Amino acid sequence: MESLYRQIKRLLLFRRSGVLMAETGTGKTCSLELIAKKLGVEFSGIVVIRFITPNRQCPSIRAFFKTFLWALDHPETSGETPNLRQRVTHKLQDMGLNAAWKLVWFWVDEAQALGLGDYCFLRDIQNDLRKVGVDLVVVFSGEAPDFGTELDQLRGKKGGGAVIDRFAQEMLQLDGYDLKSVEVLMGQMDSAVWPSEIQATWTQFFFPIAWQHGFRMIDEAKPCIDALEAAGLLQKKCVRVRLLRFVLAAFCLDNTARDCFPFRLPANSWPNAVGAGRIRLSEIRVEGS
Template identity: 30%
Template sequence: MEQANQIQAPQDLDRPIIPNGSHPIETGRYLLATNEIQKLYFKIQQCLNNRFPGAIIYGRPRLGKTRAIKYLTHILPNEFEGLPIYFITCRKYKNPNEAVFFEDLLIDVGHGIPFSGKANVKRQRLLKFLIQEAEVSRQKRIVLFIDDAQRLHEIQYGWLMDINNELDRFGVSLTVFLVGQQELLDQRSVFLELGQAQIIGRFMVQQHKFEGVCNRSDMYECLLGYDEDCEFPANSGFSFTKYYFPDAFVNGFRLANYTDELMEIYTEMRREAGLSSRFEIPMQYLTLAIEYALKKYGVEGEDLSSISKTQWIDAITYSSYIESELYSAI
């Protein structure tokens, strides 16, 4: 661990008083701008600037794809001047139903009347809503992020193409980002074999692989996020690290200082477990380890001034990262 440049005496930091269980570290409701989110942002930005009709965003489970997309749906309209962007959750149905499909879309875009009427009525209601949103925004286009898109059936892609075609008749372009797991690429291969070029051309030409923490830079940026790129409560001046280690923070304690040590610990634990796959830590497991360390060893736990290697091992063990990797290797 790197040492602090300057040591100061503990002092009254006026640590915020908040309701029990309300801190984002307790609720899990937060997102930090990692290297991978930045890469994804640039890819989406490229697609939108070039008005590509669609793209695949894929990766293994637990990488944080869903949370990253939800974060980007909130910041992208700022750059693209109110561009209508919607986050769609793809439900799993054994037998796709057109009425249910458009009902789900109406729910996720926030329409006030999603349930009444037959399939054709719901379809027209959705189209009118999207056209109106495109007109109000003056962007003349709509963006859909469809999460768990590997659940889509071929017939549902046909319904999406119908929406695309209808919007195009009114001068509104549609961009669809399919977000999901590796199966999305397998589906693309099947569509190629079946000669379904229209599906690939509309939704699957562009691809982006979403990854977890793969190297030192990724680890450093993630840890630095807890030290600097977050604040709770708002305008309090307390990052997550400072909130849980207030006195130690004044004396130079930073999670980012543990970057090299954590990389070594993860590498060592993977080697001991016999894991030979490519080094990658899904964000869910890294954040679980960090949250455990903040809560257990910070001021609300053991109130330590530093975190030892043994304690980091305990935190990583608690996250079940190694068990998850072993299961994935089966």
């Protein structure tokens, strides 16, 4: 994740757009969600927006604009298509002009579902923003190989090559989670409130007594990585996000009943969690085959 974060920071500095393609389960969305939060803190002078591409079973440019307005938290999403388009443009201009960097970072998730008209609209928006001194940097994330196939097909359409190449200026690479990235993720577990109804962090929810006496998941990052390495599940010292998610779920569920003071985890707690995560990953693969 840290490598991807550095790549995205470079895009921001050079005002260039990019594409992230990776297979399902590699952690595209999870990584970009964390990066979006980090960008909002480290680069407080930019606008950070996430757009989830609507289902394209019934393609509609109007649906695209409405979803765009929801992503911008615009209060008015009714009306004809030209009015929706105008609202999107004006809202982005206002947001960008009020940002210190005059920069909008726009993340388009599930981008394999975009049509050529959507890309053309984003190009027009980018041109309109530049007229008022605001840059639009777009990062498209989508599932491989579908996203790559879709981009190739769009390039073959009339006018498609230029507009696609404008946004696919950089091909981003996503590695797995190394120790530092796992520490960041577990730190989020220690600080993110969930469920919101009880105002507890993830760690506090599963280990309330141990939490009161200083237990934090971030301190478990190294034992977690060590157990994954011992099981031969690291690639270039990194773990795939889907596997890590299953391992963390198994660890929390298996050990929540041990919550007490003093809190002592069994020596095999992480190896057991890794084993359970590996089994769950195998089940998912069988279900998807």
